[in-house]
Structure formats: structure tokens, C-alpha cells
Amino acid sequence: MSKKNKPANSAPKPPVQEQQTKLPELPEDDFDMLDFDDDPLSATGVSRKSLVIFFLIDTSGSMKGTKMGELNTVMEELIPEIRRVGEADTEVKIAVLTFSTGVKWMYAEPIAIEEFEWQRLTASGVTSMGEAFKELSMRMSRNSFLNSPSLSFAPVIFLMTDGYPSDDYKEGLEALSSNSWYKFGLKAALGIGNEANDDMLAEFTGSKDTVVHAYSGNQLAQMIKIVAVTASQIGSKSMTLADQNEQELSDEDVYASKQKMLGQQIQELVSKNESDDVSFDSGW
Amino acid sequence: MFNGFCHSVMGASHEKRGIVCQDASAFKVGEGFAVAVVADGHGSKKHFRSNIGSKCAAEAAVETIETFFADPDAFDASFKEDHKWLIRKLEKYVIYLWNEKTMAHLKENPVTIDEKHLFEHKDFIEIPESSYYGTTLVVAVAARGYTFGFQIGDGSLVAVFEDGETSQIIDYEESNPANITASMCNAMAIAMFDSFYVKDKRLLCFCISTDGLYTSFGSDYDFLDYHTIIAGQLPNIEAFLPSLKNNLVKRSHYGTEDDISLSCIYDPELVVSANETVKAKILDNKRKAAERKAKLLNK
Numbered sequence: 001m002s003k004k005n006k007p008a009n010s011a012p013k014p015p016v017q018e019q020q021t022k023l024p025e026l027p028e029d030d031f032d033m034l035d036f037d038d039d040p041l042s043a044t045g046v047s048r049k050s051l052v053i054f055f056l057i058d059t060s061g062s063m064k065g066t067k068m069g070e071l072n073t074v075m076e077e078l079i080p081e082i083r084r085v086g087e088a089d090t091e092v093k094i095a096v097l098t099f100s101t102g103v104k105w106m107y108a109e110p111i112a113i114e115e116f117e118w119q120r121l122t123a124s125g126v127t128s129m130g131e132a133f134k135e136l137s138m139r140m141s142r143n144s145f146l147n148s149p150s151l152s153f154a155p156v157i158f159l160m161t162d163g164y165p166s167d168d169y170k171e172g173l174e175a176l177s178s179n180s181w182y183k184f185g186l187k188a189a190l191g192i193g194n195e196a197n198d199d200m201l202a203e204f205t206g207s208k209d210t211v212v213h214a215y216s217g218n219q220l221a222q223m224i225k226i227v228a229v230t231a232s233q234i235g236s237k238s239m240t241l242a243d244q245n246e247q248e249l250s251d252e253d254v255y256a257s258k259q260k261m262l263g264q265q266i267q268e269l270v271s272k273n274e275s276d277d278v279s280f281d282s283g284w
Numbered sequence: 285m286f287n288g289f290c291h292s293v294m295g296a297s298h299e300k301r302g303i304v305c306q307d308a309s310a311f312k313v314g315e316g317f318a319v320a321v322v323a324d325g326h327g328s329k330k331h332f333r334s335n336i337g338s339k340c341a342a343e344a345a346v347e348t349i350e351t352f353f354a355d356p357d358a359f360d361a362s363f364k365e366d367h368k369w370l371i372r373k374l375e376k377y378v379i380y381l382w383n384e385k386t387m388a389h390l391k392e393n394p395v396t397i398d399e400k401h402l403f404e405h406k407d408f409i410e411i412p413e414s415s416y417y418g419t420t421l422v423v424a425v426a427a428r429g430y431t432f433g434f435q436i437g438d439g440s441l442v443a444v445f446e447d448g449e450t451s452q453i454i455d456y457e458e459s460n461p462a463n464i465t466a467s468m469c470n471a472m473a474i475a476m477f478d479s480f481y482v483k484d485k486r487l488l489c490f491c492i493s494t495d496g497l498y499t500s501f502g503s504d505y506d507f508l509d510y511h512t513i514i515a516g517q518l519p520n521i522e523a524f525l526p527s528l529k530n531n532l533v534k535r536s537h538y539g540t541e542d543d544i545s546l547s548c549i550y551d552p553e554l555v556v557s558a559n560e561t562v563k564a565k566i567l568d569n570k571r572k573a574a575e576r577k578a579k580l581l582n583k
Contacts, residue, residue, distance in 0.1 A: 040517055040524070041531040043570060044510045046538040047502035089538075091502075108580055115581060149501045151540050 047150035050091040051236045052110045053082070053228070054140075056132055058161035058192075059098040063123035066217060067162060067192055074221040076118045081225065082232050083113050090153070090236040095145060099132035101125030110145055129165035133172030133204075140181040154184040154255055156231040159204055160224070162192035173203060184255040186235050186262050188227045190214060209263025212270055226269045234262050286318030286426050289525065290547035293532045295496060297541035303327065306419075307494050308338040309545040312346045316356025318426045319349040320547035322439060324494040326418040326467065330411050332399055336389055337382075337417025341468055344381035345423045348374055353427075360428060367432065367481050375434050375477045378421070382468050386417040418469040422492045426549050431487055434479040437466045438495045441480070442508065444488045444515040446558045448565025450508040453480045488515045488558055489550035497532070497546060500539030505576070509569040514548070516562040518555040 057071070082092060093110035097103060098121060106119055136157070139145040146152055176182050189201035191213045201211045212227060214220040235258070288311035298305060306325035311318070323341035325334025352374060353359050363370050390413055400408055420437025433441055433453065441453040466476035491511050501507040517524040532544045555562075 039527050039531050039534070041510060041513050041527065043513060043566075044506040045502060046500050046535050047506075048538065049540060050502075107582070111580070117581075148503060149498045149507055151499050 047148065048089050048091045049151045049153060050093055050148055051153040051156065051232065052093045052095055052146065053156040053158065053232060053235070054136065055094070055096045055228075056136065056157065056159040057096065057098045057121065058127055058129070058163065059100045059121050059123045059125075060127040060163065060166075061100070061124050062127075062163050062195065063192075065123075067220070068121060068123045070217045070220050071160070071192075071224070072118070072120045074224050077221075078225060078228055079113065079116055079118055081229055091150070092232065092236065095139075097132055097136060097139075099128045102128060103132045103135045105139075126166040127161065127163055128167050129161065130167040130169040130172030133169065133176040137172075137176040137179045137182065140179050140185075146181060153235050154186065154258075155181055156186045156228075156235040157182065157188075158227060158231060159187075159189040159201065160192060161189075161196055161201070163195045164197055164200065169200070184252070186231050186255075186258055188212075188231055188262065188266065190220075190223050190227060192220060207259070207263050209267055210259070212266060223270070227266060230265050230269065231262055234258050234265070285316075285428070285551070286313055286549050287521075287552045288313055288318055288320055288547070288549040289521065290320065290322075290545070291525075291529055291532060292322075292543065292545040293529070293536050295541050295543040296537045298327075298543060300541075304335045305543050306335050306338060307496070307543040307545040308335075308342040309494075309547045310342040310346050311547050311549055312350060313549070314350055314353055316359065316428055317349060317353045318549040319346060320424045320490060320492050320549045321345040322422050322492050322494050322545040322547050323468075324420045324437065324439060324496075324543065324545070326420075329402060330415055331418035331469070332402065333386075333389075333416040334418050337386055337419040337468065340385035340389065340417065341378075341382050341419045341421040344378050344385060345421060347381055348377045349423070349425055352377070356428070363427070363430070363432075368479075371432060371434055371479045371481070372474075372477075375436075375479070376474055378423070379468065379473050382421075383414065386414060390416070412469070412471075414469040416469075418467045420466070420494070421468055422494075424490045424492050424547075424549065426487060426490060426551075430481065430483045431485075431490065432479065432481045433490075433492070434477050436468060436473060436477050439493065440495070440498045440507075441490070441492045442511045443482065443485075443490050444511055444562075446486045446488055446554055446561070448488075448512055448515070448558070448562040450511050452504070452508065453482070454478050486554060487551060488555050488562065489518060489548055491546060491548045493547070494543065494545040496536060496540065496542030496544035499542065500535040500544070505569075505573060509566075509573065512562060512566055512569055515550075515555060516559065516566050518550050518552075519559050 092113040094113055094116045095110040096106035098106070100123065140155065187205040188210045189205050191198055191201055191211065193215065196213065198208065198211050198213060202208045205211055212223045214223045290309035290311045292305060292307045292309045294305040306327040308323045310321045321342045323338035325331065325338035327334050420439055422435045422439035422441060424433035424441055425431065435441065435454055443451050443453055467473065470476060491514060498507055532546060536542065536544050
């Protein structure tokens with residue numbers, strides 16, 4: 001570089017061309033009145049803040065019969081309900097991971113709730129829950145399932161199982177525990193029937209408050225809906241990032257509050273919905 | 285040689301919270317160069333003057349490029365000799381100018397009681413003065429036969445080539461040091477810059493944007509296709525600009541509600557001569573998007 005090119009101390013000020021447009025001052029409801037019809041850029045859609053709901057579902061042989069039949073039915077009914085739950089400014093996506101002798105995703109990546117169609121599951125094999133935890137940990141990443149440029153709420157992770165894992169679930173849980181999406185995610189679990197171990201499920205969710213149990217077909221339907229709908233509502237809620245003294249809260253504080261709220265609401269709803277059904281295992 | 289435009293829209297969430305636009309954008313076409321700049325003020329509590337900081341950054345970047353290109357032949361020669369050294373020199377000079385500008389602003393406009401009132405005294409005195417003005421900065425320069433740029437903090441650089449292909453020059457990645465907490469106000473700012481250099485490829489246009497634009501998309505494919513559509517509209521820039529501005533408002537309102545800035549420099553002759561190719565590419569992108577969706581839904 002020649003001496004001539006070295007920057008002078010008093011550099012000339014070029015005119016900086018700068019423009020700024022304020023949003024049109026229209027009431028919220030009238031925003032749709034703006035004419036975007038002739039927008040050549042509309043071919044690429046606008047993405048809202050997204051929430052991915054992960055369902056981890058045990059499809060081992062012990063789920064065969066009434067349990068799986070009931071679960072398929074309730075999941076088909078649940079999808080339209082979750083569609084209504086997402087706040088208008090939240091894009092809800094669903095990802096379903098099943099585990100038995102191996103693990104399998106229902107779709108290759110999370111699907112927008114508007115386009116999601118439940119594919120009926122069948123049951124067979126053993127309960128590879130540890131493998132499912134590892135698979136989930138690998139996919140919950142910006143380089144994989146959570147790669148959308150748009151901002152994301154921490155995911156909702158809902159585990160459903162009727163038995164004890166047949167593999168080393170602790171090893172899988174250890175891998176999952178190091179994943180930040182898991183740490184900040186809203187976690188809930190449903191034990192189905194007498195064999196499911198609530199203590200183990202609480203290890204997954206981090207709290208007994210977010211573990212529920214179903215002993216009958218009716219309870220199964222109720223519990224899935226209570227947990228999934230409540231978690232979706234809380235998960236898609238934008239919480240204030242400041243406390244009462246206007247001190248900024250950390251992400252950890254926000255997600256701890258959400259997890260606590262989830263536990264409280266689930267327990268409240270569960271106690272309201274306690275039914276007199278016949279014990280489940282006699283009915284399965 | 286090149287032409288350009290820039291535009292900033294205020295984020296819907298900022299308007300709701302009564303916060304001013306934290307973004308700044310600029311472009312300048314001079315002899316032997318065209319430069320596009322965007323800056324995104326951090327906007328959080330301790331960066332309470334980041335709207336000023338982003339403007340200072342945009343001005344500092346344009347002034348730096350204009351100053352260094354005072355003799356474009358000499359600049360070209362120096363660049364070809366050692367582009368890494370020269371880009372580093374530009375980054376240092378931008379930091380120097382930004383610090384001068386922000387500190388001059390602070391001298392003329394001391395911190396007010398209202399600004400101090402937001403903090404406990406012990407917390408306030410811990411904040412370095414330059415942090416009041418914290419901002420990101422993205423700079424792209426098209427010169428004669430080559431293109432380069434540098435970036436500190438998040439933001440996107442997309443090049444559209446004459447065959448309609450697009451490339452996100454510096455990947456938007458959380459693990460990229462330039463994209464995490466990097467800021468012009470950091471004492472180690474010079475170590476936080478990322479840069480690029482492209483030679484021997486003809487550019488239709490170069491668009492740089494603040495992260496409010498990127499985060500309004502559902503996929504990287506959509507984000508890149510958006511830029512191909514922009515390139516296809518550049519021959520009719522006067523008719524296109526109102527649509528683009530409207531689209532940015534829409535993206536802010538329905539997307540993540542953040543401020544959005546876009547600054548673009550383009551080759552006015554090439555955008556005309558390559559327009560048919562670009563239009564074919566836009567149709568091809570649309571077809572591929574439909575195929576991807578069908579595959580995902582197993583249809």
C-alpha cells in the first residue's frame with residue numbers, strides 16, 4: 001500500500017445514505033389492510049417464532065393392543081387441539097420419535113402442525129429408551145432439526161412409556177443432559193399402566209410434578225391432552241425477561257419459571273380430572 | 285460500475301416498547317469501489333445508546349473505505365499483494381473511527397440522569413463507556429475484479445452471481461466467534477472480526493442484512509431464494525424498491541418483530557444482461573422448494 005493511501009487523521013465525511021421506515025401506524029387488526037398482493041418477494045414465506053414439540057413414544061411389544069390403539073386415537077384427536085393452542089405469532093412444529101428395538105422418526109424433520117398427519121403406530125420389540133435419548137440429543141441441534149433461521153422457543157419434550165428401559169437409559173440421559181435445548185426445554189412424561197416407573201420418568205423431566213400416570217384408556221386420553229396442550233401453551237408463551245425490580249432475567253430463570261409453571265398446572269388439571277375408572281391393567 | 289440502495293425498517297416489537305430503531309444502513313459508490321454497510325445496535329439495557337452506536341459504525345465503515353480508496357489503483361495493487369493484511373488494516377481503522385465518533389458523541393452528550401436512573405450506581409460505574417454504544421457491523425465492498433468484506437457480530441452477506449447462484453459468504457452459525465457476542469464495543473474487537481475475499485467471479489449483486497431479515501425465514505433455502513428474487517428485480521429498481529420496503533415491513537411485523545436493514549450493491553449492466561438467466565433460476569428454485577416439501581411430507 002502506498003503512503004498516499006494511508007488514512008489521514010481527518011478523513012472527509014462522506015454523505016451516508018440512510019433511510020428508515022417506521023411501521024405504518026395502524027391498529028393491530030387493520031394491518032392486513034396493507035396491500036402485499038403485488039409483492040414479488042412473497043414467494044418466500046415469513047416465518048414466525050417456532051415451537052417444536054417432541055413426542056418420544058414407547059412402541060415396544062408391551063404397548064401392543066389397547067394401549068397402542070388408544071394412543072393412536074388420542075394423538076389423532078390431539079393434533080387439531082394443538083393447532084388451536086399455538087399463539088397466533090407462534091409456528092408450532094411436531095416431531096415424533098418412536099423407540100422399541102431401535103428408534104424411528106415419524107417424519108424426516110419437524111413438520112408444521114398445519115401439515116402434520118398422524119401415522120398410526122404399531123408395537124413390537126424391546127424398549128430402547130437410552131438409544132432414543134441419544135438420538136434426540138443428536139437431533140436437537142442447530143445443525144439438525146432445529147436449523148430454522150427463525151427464532152425458537154425452547155422445545156417441549158413429552159415422553160410416553162409403559163415399562164422399564166431394556167437398555168442403559170442412564171447413559172442416554174447423560175448425553176441428553178448436556179444438550180442445551182434439553183436443559184431449557186419443557187419436559188413432561190406419562191407412565192402408562194402399572195409397570196411404568198415414575199421415579200425414572202422424574203429423572204427425565206427433572207421433577208415429579210411433570211410426571212403423570214394413566215391406568216385406563218380414559219385416563220390415557222386425558223393425560224396426553226392435559227400434558228401436551230398445557231406444555232404447548234406454556235412453551236409458546238413469551239415471558240417477560242425482567243423481574244419486578246426491572247432486573248434482566250437470565251434464560252435459565254425464564255425456563256425454570258416455565259418448567260415450574262408446567263408442573264403446577266399439570267398437577268392442578270390432573271387433580272380436577274381424577275376419574276373413578278377401573279384400574280388400568282385389568283382393562284388393558 | 286456499481287450502484288446500490290439501502291433501507292432500514294423499525295421492528296414491530298421496538299415500536300410497541302417505545303424503543304427507537306437500533307439498526308443503521310448505508311451504501312456508497314465511489315471511484316473503483318462500492319460499499320454496502322449494515323449495523324445492528326444491541327439494544328439491551330447497558331447498551332442504552334446503541335442506536336447512535338450503529339449509526340457511528342455505518343459512518344465509520346463508509347469513511348474508512350472511501351479514505352483507503354482515495355487512490356484506487358494503489359489500493360488494488362496493495363490488495364493483490366496482501367489482502368489479509370489490508371483487510372485487517374481496514375478493520376482496525378473502522379474501530380478507531382467508531383471509537384472517535386462515539387466518544388465525541390459522549391463528550392457532547394454526557395450521560396443523562398434518566399439514563400443513569402436505570403442502574404444502581406455500583407452497576408453503572410462498571411459499564412465501560414464504549415458499551416453504551418455497542419453494535420454489530422457488516423461491510424461488503426465490490427472493487428474492480430474482486431469483492432471483499434468483514435463482519436463483527438451477527439448479520440448476513442449474500443452474493444448473487446451471474447448464473448443466479450447465491451452464496452452466503454460468511455455462514456450464519458452460532459459457533460462462529462464473529463456471530464456470538466462480538467461487538468464493536470469489545471476491547472478485543474479486532475480479534476472478533478471475520479472476513480472474506482472473492483476473486484474472479486462476476487457478481488450481479490451483494491446484499492448484506494441485519495439478523496432481523498435472516499430470522500424471518502423458515503429455512504436457509506428460502507433466505508437464499510429471496511436474494512435471487514431481489515436480483516431478478518434489479519433491472520427495474522425504481523418500481524421494485526417500494527415493494528421491497530413493504531416486504532421488509534411485513535417481515536418485521538409477521539416475523540420476529542426485530543429491526544431489519546438491507547443494503548445492496550449491484551452491477552446495473554450485468555443485472556440486465558443476466559436477467560433471463562436469473563428468472564429461470566427463480567423458477568427452478570420454486571420447483572425445488574415444492575419438491576423438498578413433497579419429499580418431507582412423503583407425498
